[in-house]
Amino acid sequence: AAKQKEDPSLPKAYVMSVFSHFAKTKVSRDVYPVLQEILDKYFERLVDDLEAYANHAKRKTIEKQDVELLLRRQGLVPDGVPVNVLIERYLPMEYRKLLIPVATSGNKVFPKHRR
Amino acid sequence: MLKKISRNNLKSILKKKPNVRFGANADLMVHLNLLLFLHRLAEESRAKAFEDKTATIKPLHVKAVSKNLLKKARG
Numbered sequence: 001a002a003k004q005k006e007d008p009s010l011p012k013a014y015v016m017s018v019f020s021h022f023a024k025t026k027v028s029r030d031v032y033p034v035l036q037e038i039l040d041k042y043f044e045r046l047v048d049d050l051e052a053y054a055n056h057a058k059r060k061t062i063e064k065q066d067v068e069l070l071l072r073r074q075g076l077v078p079d080g081v082p083v084n085v086l087i088e089r090y091l092p093m094e095y096r097k098l099l100i101p102v103a104t105s106g107n108k109v110f111p112k113h114r115r
Numbered sequence: 116m117l118k119k120i121s122r123n124n125l126k127s128i129l130k131k132k133p134n135v136r137f138g139a140n141a142d143l144m145v146h147l148n149l150l151l152f153l154h155r156l157a158e159e160s161r162a163k164a165f166e167d168k169t170a171t172i173k174p175l176h177v178k179a180v181s182k183n184l185l186k187k188a189r190g
Contacts (some may be wrong), residue, residue: 008127014120018150022157025164026171034174035156038181042152042188043128046145049189051135061136067144074188076151090150092119095143111140 009036046070064099120146156184 015035020027053066071077077086087099101109126142129135137145157172159180164172 008124008131010120010124010128015153018153019157022154023161023172024157025161028171028173031172031174031177034177034181038156038177038185039149041185042149043131045185045189046148047129047132047135050145051132060134061138062141063138064141064144067141067148071144071148071151074148074152076148076155086151087147090147090154091143095146098140099143 010039012036015039122146125149152184152188155187156180159184 012032016027016032019031019035049070050062050066053069054060054062057066068083071083071086077083084100087096091099098111101111122142125146126137129137129142129145156177160172160176163176163180164170167176
């Protein structure tokens with residue numbers, strides 16, 4: 001049979017493992033459909049918001065700082081805490097390296113620090 | 116230890132809108148956002164389950180807190 005084209009969504013195993021990791025209690029198996037529904041709505045809104053931010057800055061590409069603004073507006077970043085702290089807490093090392101400027105040899109900083 | 120998700124997978128979800136482009140590493144920030152959102156969702160559902168005096172998180176608990184959380188997640 002031909003592969004059906006469906007809306008891409010996060011893999012079940014991933015969503016459930018992350019959710020139960022944070023929940024720290026037993027999670028009923030039939031929670032997944034509910035979670036998926038929530039995440040669908042969440043992504044829809046997220047993309048809408050980010051698009052609005054980028055348009056506001058007269059850009060067509062969504063940049064890192066747009067998502068940062070969204071994080072702050074959602075109240076996910078507590079006052080006085082830099083986003084880098086959250087990056088360090090939640091993201092695996094290889095992604096951290098890409099997001100947080102690190103001084104490498106020869107006085108070069110990667111990734112390029114904007115400001 | 117948290118599982119990893121492939122970047123391509125996340126990107127394909129974000130590409131539902133054809134005219135939106137993501138800059139370098141912006142998808143990783145979205146990933147962070149997603150994790151924080153799930154964290155919040157999980158904690159509130161656990162509190163809700165605790166109110167019900169059950170040790171297991173059931174769909175109704177998640178549903179009950181999701182409405183409020185999605186409201187908070189507005190940008």
